[in-house]
Amino acid sequence: MKNQKTKRRTGLTPCRPLQIAAWLTFAAAAQHAFAQSSANVDAAAPAAAPGAAASGAPASRDGEQALPAVKVTAAAQPDSPLHLNTPVSAGALGSRSQLETPFSTTVVTGEELADRQANKLGDVFAGDASVTDNSNAYSAWATYITIRGLPIDWQNGFRIDGNPFISYGITMPYANLERVELLKGLSGFMYGFAQPGGVVNYVTKKPGPDPVTSVDFGYRMDGVLSQHVDLSRRFGPDDMFGARINYSHEAGKTYNAGDINRNSVAVALDGQLTRDLSVYFNAIYQQSRSSGQTPAIYTGSYTATSLPATISGGTNLLGGTDQHLNTNLQLYTAGVRYQITPDWSFNTSASYSKSARDRNESTLTLLNQAGDYTDSRWNGDEGHQDIYWQGMFEGTVKTGPFTHQLVLGASWQYQTNDYSSVSHYFTLGNGNLFQPNPWRHYSGAGLQTYRASEITQKALFASDTIQLTDRWSVLAGVRLTNYDQETYNIDGSLASSYGHNGILTPTFALMYKLEPNTTLYASYVESLEQGAIVASMYANGGSLLRPLRSRQYEVGVKSEHGRWSATAALFRIERGAAYANNQNVYVQDGNEIYEGIEAGGSMRLGRGWQVAGNIMLLDTWYAKGQAYNGNRVAGAPQFVAAARVTYDVPLVPGLQVGVDTKYTGNTQVRPANNLQTGGYMLVNVGANYLTRVGGHDVTLRAAIDNITDRRYWMFQYANYIAPGDPRTVSVNATIDF
Numbered sequence: 001m002k003n004q005k006t007k008r009r010t011g012l013t014p015c016r017p018l019q020i021a022a023w024l025t026f027a028a029a030a031q032h033a034f035a036q037s038s039a040n041v042d043a044a045a046p047a048a049a050p051g052a053a054a055s056g057a058p059a060s061r062d063g064e065q066a067l068p069a070v071k072v073t074a075a076a077q078p079d080s081p082l083h084l085n086t087p088v089s090a091g092a093l094g095s096r097s098q099l100e101t102p103f104s105t106t107v108v109t110g111e112e113l114a115d116r117q118a119n120k121l122g123d124v125f126a127g128d129a130s131v132t133d134n135s136n137a138y139s140a141w142a143t144y145i146t147i148r149g150l151p152i153d154w155q156n157g158f159r160i161d162g163n164p165f166i167s168y169g170i171t172m173p174y175a176n177l178e179r180v181e182l183l184k185g186l187s188g189f190m191y192g193f194a195q196p197g198g199v200v201n202y203v204t205k206k207p208g209p210d211p212v213t214s215v216d217f218g219y220r221m222d223g224v225l226s227q228h229v230d231l232s233r234r235f236g237p238d239d240m241f242g243a244r245i246n247y248s249h250e251a252g253k254t255y256n257a258g259d260i261n262r263n264s265v266a267v268a269l270d271g272q273l274t275r276d277l278s279v280y281f282n283a284i285y286q287q288s289r290s291s292g293q294t295p296a297i298y299t300g301s302y303t304a305t306s307l308p309a310t311i312s313g314g315t316n317l318l319g320g321t322d323q324h325l326n327t328n329l330q331l332y333t334a335g336v337r338y339q340i341t342p343d344w345s346f347n348t349s350a351s352y353s354k355s356a357r358d359r360n361e362s363t364l365t366l367l368n369q370a371g372d373y374t375d376s377r378w379n380g381d382e383g384h385q386d387i388y389w390q391g392m393f394e395g396t397v398k399t400g401p402f403t404h405q406l407v408l409g410a411s412w413q414y415q416t417n418d419y420s421s422v423s424h425y426f427t428l429g430n431g432n433l434f435q436p437n438p439w440r441h442y443s444g445a446g447l448q449t450y451r452a453s454e455i456t457q458k459a460l461f462a463s464d465t466i467q468l469t470d471r472w473s474v475l476a477g478v479r480l481t482n483y484d485q486e487t488y489n490i491d492g493s494l495a496s497s498y499g500h501n502g503i504l505t506p507t508f509a510l511m512y513k514l515e516p517n518t519t520l521y522a523s524y525v526e527s528l529e530q531g532a533i534v535a536s537m538y539a540n541g542g543s544l545l546r547p548l549r550s551r552q553y554e555v556g557v558k559s560e561h562g563r564w565s566a567t568a569a570l571f572r573i574e575r576g577a578a579y580a581n582n583q584n585v586y587v588q589d590g591n592e593i594y595e596g597i598e599a600g601g602s603m604r605l606g607r608g609w610q611v612a613g614n615i616m617l618l619d620t621w622y623a624k625g626q627a628y629n630g631n632r633v634a635g636a637p638q639f640v641a642a643a644r645v646t647y648d649v650p651l652v653p654g655l656q657v658g659v660d661t662k663y664t665g666n667t668q669v670r671p672a673n674n675l676q677t678g679g680y681m682l683v684n685v686g687a688n689y690l691t692r693v694g695g696h697d698v699t700l701r702a703a704i705d706n707i708t709d710r711r712y713w714m715f716q717y718a719n720y721i722a723p724g725d726p727r728t729v730s731v732n733a734t735i736d737f
Helices: 017-048 050-055 069-075 110-116
Strands: 087-089 095-097 105-109 131-133 145-147 158-160 177-184 198-204 212-220 223-235 241-253 259-272 277-291 296-298 324-341 344-366 372-399 402-422 424-432 448-467 472-488 494-515 518-529 548-560 564-580 586-605 609-623 639-648 655-664 680-693 696-705 713-717 720-723 728-736
Touching (some): 087 177, 087 198, 110 680, 110 696, 212 241, 372 448, 472 518
Parallel strands (some): 158 198, 296 344
Antiparallel strands (some): 087 095, 212 223, 212 728, 223 241, 259 277, 277 324, 324 344, 344 372, 372 424, 402 448, 448 472, 494 518, 548 564, 586 609, 609 639, 639 655, 655 680, 680 696, 713 720
């Protein structure tokens, strides 16, 4: 086709950057004024709360008895609503709090994961409007989410304690985690090659100063029973060594009559060998076997302009127990931390991760609006390995009136991908969405893999955050990467390769402290993502495409206070576009543009209420290509809103009830914009009750997800949809010894 002029569609009117920047400035000023009034109220609080003042006083040296530790904990202020003072791993930026990070981030704590009874990645970020759920807890789609309308990179977008692993088909054991961190947008400077959606970092539980002995038991419909044990101790002279082990197990019938059997163990060891030298070792091992997954539905051959009537995600009509996904994940990490001087430290670590999959899964090719489909089955094995090393110096120096926060480091990463050399892909037959699927295929023996590709990244990185005044600071950083990617034929011969040395991915940011707990920032970052290996379903299957460069511009504000927190960001992301054209050739053509605003806040009202809200307005379009110019980007909803309200019931001390809801606007299924999923709202309710039984803390939790049993079509990937999850009930009891 001839080049088309970029024609913007009518509909959602794009926000003007200057208007939104002005709005952000006004919002920051309002936050500043509110913070001052809030500070005045908080300053008067100790006079009315002598117990709280006593809990903060130092212990007496003349034998005066100190308050018991449990009372100090009870009197302490709970964590702030958005955890903006929580340190987050930012790769080449080092470790800094969310408040000091000039990019949009989200932190979900382990306690929040437990209260929400999170069962899949979409549940983890249910309160973040920038994140759209495309995931399924029991299938190969386990880690599919979109962030600001961009899919997350399952090869490079996931980390465990900052170390890379291949996440495809892996649902993490959330009970084993301290928290989950999300860096939204481009991560090229921080972590190297990755798609521009963002990076999820799972932070595992580590040994702390206090012993931990905790067990919990859970149930999830239709019959999944779970158990979890958490043990932590310090030992040796002056408690110099620490050990923590978490074990999780779940097994039973899933909500769609499938089966799950998952075992996971995480071990964390550390040693403070000297005052300045510490070492650590972490290991994760998980084995998961699931069957009876709901197949994905492919719409590439579908010609109608609207989807069939929705069906329940709890149905077992679409498949049987012959379908399965068996996964294995291993990750081993060892590291050393050395405090060179009070101002300088060195941290080096090495990790090895391995993941494997045995899949027997159907894809249903939708044929018409009546729900007829063709059932195609793929059965094969896949595997990945990731070896990673990083060394990093962090410290501060002064040059005249300026203070420099420096990060200097290097990294090396070697990734291998093994795909099926002997697999099965064939058509089973035809069926209908509203009738039982009659087709079955049970796996046989003889499935084998071959080394399909190898990727090596060698990088040097440096960043400097210069404190210009008490309020102003500027950040500059650059990553220099040598990148090599090779793909191989089944016989081991080289099929294609790409190599480029000296690739620069810079970042810049300007930050202004409106007041100590409020940061205004403007940032710019670039990123490169791996060239895709085209899937076999396309006419050019097996081809290696070139890496794509992305750019992100962001202006935002973050404000953190004892009773309330708020964030807002205006962003623009420019990414190279890739899609299947009318000839079923997967091509790189033109750009994808994402412009939007996200804003959120949380506030404690009175003694018992906490209210949180989050919205995202997003405008996307294809530009400068041979086709689809002006169309919305597939998979990017224009509007998402989330809200949560919790209430501490005064008549029942320890009881908290809550409700949360999330609305996701309609989403284009493919670049042609001739098919979309409708908007939908999900409502979840829950309660948790903290009490004491036999001298031990006991926490009882219950949750009902999708309480209205709303049926909806969920976007998964371009041209792929799936029925959304049905109403599910889960309960849990935790005992702390």
